[in-house]
Structure formats: structure tokens, C-alpha cells
Amino acid sequence: MENQLSDSPLSPAPIPLNDSDARMWAMFAHLSAIPGSFVLIGSIIAPLAIWQIQKEKSAFVDYHGKEAVNFQITVAIAFAISFLLMILVIGAFLIFVVGIVWLVFTIIAAIKANNGEYYRYPLTIRFIK
Numbered sequence: 310m311e312n313q314l315s316d317s318p319l320s321p322a323p324i325p326l327n328d329s330d331a332r333m334w335a336m337f338a339h340l341s342a343i344p345g346s347f348v349l350i351g352s353i354i355a356p357l358a359i360w361q362i363q364k365e366k367s368a369f370v371d372y373h374g375k376e377a378v379n380f381q382i383t384v385a386i387a388f389a390i391s392f393l394l395m396i397l398v399i400g401a402f403l404i405f406v407v408g409i410v411w412l413v414f415t416i417i418a419a420i421k422a423n424n425g426e427y428y429r430y431p432l433t434i435r436f437i438k
Contacts, residue, residue: 335373
């Protein structure tokens with residue numbers, strides 16, 4: 310009798326997510342940045358972790374995970390620039406504006422993902438394509 314296990318790959322193929330689960334994970338990719346923001350670079354690490362774990366299971370989650378990570382990196386850069394501009398006093402205002410924009414766009418993206426819609430963050434540098 311031939312051994313059928315020798316023909317299989319080392320790791321099994323990921324089980325695709327159903328539509329409801331894909332929308333939920335896509336939403337989590339966006340919302341995970343909010344509690345992650347309480348830790349230095351946590352707002353990047355949390356969406357990155359969700360994206361890396363779920364991207365093979367759904368093209369929808371893959372898209373939203375990339376968007377979330379790209380947006381969080383862009384916002385981290387904006388916060389860093391605003392922090393440096395505190396020397397010129399304008400940085401305090403910019404940090405407030407960046408924080409409000411970050412929160413609003415993150416919530417909008419999470420709602421769109423939960424509704425099954427593709428959302429592209431405005432003013433975002435696409436580091437991950």
C-alpha cells in the first residue's frame with residue numbers, strides 16, 4: 310500500500326474563511342490598532358499580527374490588513390513629525406489633529422469592513438502593496 314502522506318505538503322492548506330468571519334477579521338485588523346496604541350508601536354503590531362495570521366484565508370482580510378498596517382505606519386510617521394515640531398509649538402496642535410483623524414478613519418474603516426465593503430484610507434503611504 311502506497312503512503313499517501315508523502316504526497317501531501319508539510320503544512321495543510323489554510324481553511325478559507327466564510328464571509329461573516331472574513332468581515333469580522335477585517336474589522337478586527339482595523340480596530341486592533343486602538344487598544345494597541347497604548348503600547349509603543351502597538352498600533353502597528355496588532356493589525357500586522359492579525360493580517361499575517363489571516364491573510365491566506367481570505368482576500369478580503371488580506372486587503373484590509375494591508376490597508377490597516379499601511380495606515381498605522383503612516384500615522385506613526387505623522388505622530389513622530391508632530392512630536393518633533395513641538396519645538397515650534399505647532400506640533401502640539403498637529404498631534405491633536407493627527408490623533409482625531411487617526412481615530413475617525415480607523416472607525417470608518419472598521420465599519421466599512423464589517424459591512425463587507427473595501428475601504429481605502431486617504432492620505433496613506435502604501436508601504437505594503
